[in-house]
Amino acid sequence: MKVAVAQFKSVLGDFEKNLQKTVEFSEEARKKGAKVCVFPELNLTGYNVWDITFEVAVQLNSPKLSPLLEMSREIDLIVGLVEESPEHIFYNSALYISNGKIKHVHRKVYLPTYGMFDEGRFFGHGNRVEAFDSALGRSSILICEDLWHMSTVYLAFIQGAKYLFALSSSPGRGYREKSMFGNAEVWMNMGEFYARMTGSYFIYANRVGCEDGFVFSGKSFVANPYGELVAEASPFEEELLIAEIKEELIRSARANLPLLRDERPEMVIKNLRRALDEE
Amino acid sequence: MRSRLERELHIRDKQFIEEVLTYFIKEEVQKAGFQKVVVGISGGVDSALTAFLSVKALGRENVIGLSMPYKTSSKSSVEDARLVAQKLEIEFHEIDITPQIDAYFKQFPDADNVRRGNKMARERMSILYDFAHWKKALVIGTSNKSELLIGYSTRWGDSAHDINPIGDLYKTQVWEMAEFVGVPERIVKKKPSADLWPGQTDEGEIGLSYRTLDQILLGYVDLRLKREDLIKAGFDEKTVDRVLKLVRNSQYKRKMPIVCKIAQRTVDKDFLYLRDWGL
Numbered sequence: 001m002k003v004a005v006a007q008f009k010s011v012l013g014d015f016e017k018n019l020q021k022t023v024e025f026s027e028e029a030r031k032k033g034a035k036v037c038v039f040p041e042l043n044l045t046g047y048n049v050w051d052i053t054f055e056v057a058v059q060l061n062s063p064k065l066s067p068l069l070e071m072s073r074e075i076d077l078i079v080g081l082v083e084e085s086p087e088h089i090f091y092n093s094a095l096y097i098s099n100g101k102i103k104h105v106h107r108k109v110y111l112p113t114y115g116m117f118d119e120g121r122f123f124g125h126g127n128r129v130e131a132f133d134s135a136l137g138r139s140s141i142l143i144c145e146d147l148w149h150m151s152t153v154y155l156a157f158i159q160g161a162k163y164l165f166a167l168s169s170s171p172g173r174g175y176r177e178k179s180m181f182g183n184a185e186v187w188m189n190m191g192e193f194y195a196r197m198t199g200s201y202f203i204y205a206n207r208v209g210c211e212d213g214f215v216f217s218g219k220s221f222v223a224n225p226y227g228e229l230v231a232e233a234s235p236f237e238e239e240l241l242i243a244e245i246k247e248e249l250i251r252s253a254r255a256n257l258p259l260l261r262d263e264r265p266e267m268v269i270k271n272l273r274r275a276l277d278e279e
Numbered sequence: 280m281r282s283r284l285e286r287e288l289h290i291r292d293k294q295f296i297e298e299v300l301t302y303f304i305k306e307e308v309q310k311a312g313f314q315k316v317v318v319g320i321s322g323g324v325d326s327a328l329t330a331f332l333s334v335k336a337l338g339r340e341n342v343i344g345l346s347m348p349y350k351t352s353s354k355s356s357v358e359d360a361r362l363v364a365q366k367l368e369i370e371f372h373e374i375d376i377t378p379q380i381d382a383y384f385k386q387f388p389d390a391d392n393v394r395r396g397n398k399m400a401r402e403r404m405s406i407l408y409d410f411a412h413w414k415k416a417l418v419i420g421t422s423n424k425s426e427l428l429i430g431y432s433t434r435w436g437d438s439a440h441d442i443n444p445i446g447d448l449y450k451t452q453v454w455e456m457a458e459f460v461g462v463p464e465r466i467v468k469k470k471p472s473a474d475l476w477p478g479q480t481d482e483g484e485i486g487l488s489y490r491t492l493d494q495i496l497l498g499y500v501d502l503r504l505k506r507e508d509l510i511k512a513g514f515d516e517k518t519v520d521r522v523l524k525l526v527r528n529s530q531y532k533r534k535m536p537i538v539c540k541i542a543q544r545t546v547d548k549d550f551l552y553l554r555d556w557g558l
Contacts, residue, residue, distance in 0.1 A: 011557065011558065012553060012555050012556055012557065012558060013552075013556050013557055014557055048553050050551040050552060050553065051549075051550065051551040051552055052552060052556065172299065175290045175291065175292070175295075175296050176287070176289075176291050177291065177292065177295075178291060178292045178295070179292060179295050180295065181299075209306065210302070210303055210306040210307055210310075210555070211553055211555050212553040212554050212555050213303065213307070213442075215299055215302060215303055215306075235295075235298070236298065236302050
């Protein structure tokens with residue numbers, strides 16, 4: 001079983017162009033035998049959309065999405081876009097599209113609004129972390145800042161996810177590392193750690209390209225349930241990363257390290273309640 | 280803390296940062312529809328580094344160097360500018376700005392050094408933009424982070440350009456990178472000077488060494504340390520206050536003109552689009 005990660009470069013605010021390239025990448029992924037092709041956060045719109053948010057947003061029943069629905073009859077897709085809800089709230093969302101239908105939507109839960117980030121100014125935040133069945137198996141989608149909060153990974157883990165799809169548009173910063181930006185190294189550490197601690201595949205799709213001097217840090221990767229990198233992309237180039245998924249490794253990792261078996265969510269809930277009540 | 284500041288200034292993987300900066304130049308120039316850049320080469324290390332990076336990014340045939348001396352410019356500046364152009368084998372023009380500067384100041388024979396220096400910086404900017412139009416090129420800037428932060432520049436003079444690859448490098452980091460990319464040693468090693476009048480040196484004019492300045496700036500800006508933290512780290516109180524005041528008082532140089540708001544959306548305030556909108 002293969003998964004494809006499209007390390008993508010978006011044109012800021014040009015939905016049509018990005019859509020066309022998404023279809024092209026998907027086609028290539030299909031030819032290479034992948035079951036799912038994963039794209040980065042907001043790949044259909046570009047990352048720093050700011051006031052373009054209201055111009056590139058699509059409702060989920062929009063005919064604009066038809067080419068992706070069509071493509072999804074051949075290969076399952078995870079794409080990032082600005083979702084406009086029927087109530088006209090705008091979300092930084094990721095869609096799982098399969099067999100002509102949108103099967104699952106994740107709305108980014110944690111919107112970074114500090115330093116160079118300003119997402120809370122434009123987007124509403126999601127309220128759900130869920131697991132669903134992707135072509136690979138039980139999966140969860142999380143978007144960028146979501147992953148910097150351990151709670152989201154815990155929620156995915158406890159719901160039985162074996163595949164963590166991590167979508168990001170991470171602007172590079174930090175010059176104290178080797179061959180990559182500081183944040184890219186944090187992502188790698190995170191992927192290796194989360195994969196091992198959850199006995200899951202961690203599939204990280206990040207962007208490349210530049211937006212007004214923000215140089216996205218690339219280095220998309222796939223980490224197996226033992227926390228080993230099995231595929232790794234370059235820091236700058238657009239590319240399609242293909243990784244072989246070995247389901248048996250999930251079983252093997254979880255048999256050796258039965259953290260999910262021993263997990264006690266009731267204890268966690270009780271303590272959370274207690275801690276919040278004490279406030 | 281002081282040794283931490285010194286350590287934080289050090290760029291660990293210069294090869295990688297060179298790749299980031301050249302990638303930035305290539306991306307931002309080409310997606311705006313250009314192939315070429317013009318760069319003002321003064322004979323100093325900032326413009327030499329910028330020229331070297333530009334050639335690595337775009338090829339020597341796409342970089343146009345301009346040396347624009349005034350009659351009082353030091354001989355070594357002019358020679359070092361030539362040296363950079365020779366070393367890079369780029370198209371190079373030497374334009375003496377003495378006639379137009381002198382013609383103007385004939386009306387104001389008592390004008391002081393600062394007025395004359397500013398006029399020269401703006402004359403050079405004007406020539407760079409004339410060449411940019413003529414050669415279908417962007418103007419690439421050569422302001423480093425230290426000077427941007429303390430406002431050691433002429434407003435709309437050397438501070439005016441289209442893209443700036445070295446604006447997030449402190450002066451001491453410029454030296455590090457310049458040596459790495461192969462800028463001739465005598466340019467890297469010489470005392471920094473704006474060369475707007477004979478005998479002028481940066482460190483003389485600013486009143487402290489770049490090494491100290493950069494450590495204070497990095498502490499204040501990058502690490503968000505308080506004034507008291509910096510003094511505790513061993514910097515002289517007067518020096519810290521002086522640097523912080525330079526930063527505060529030069530904020531106007533880092534901003535576009537401010538517009539008086541009367542309507543719902545105002546161009547400089549809540550009309551929020553990146554410059555790379557649609558690119």
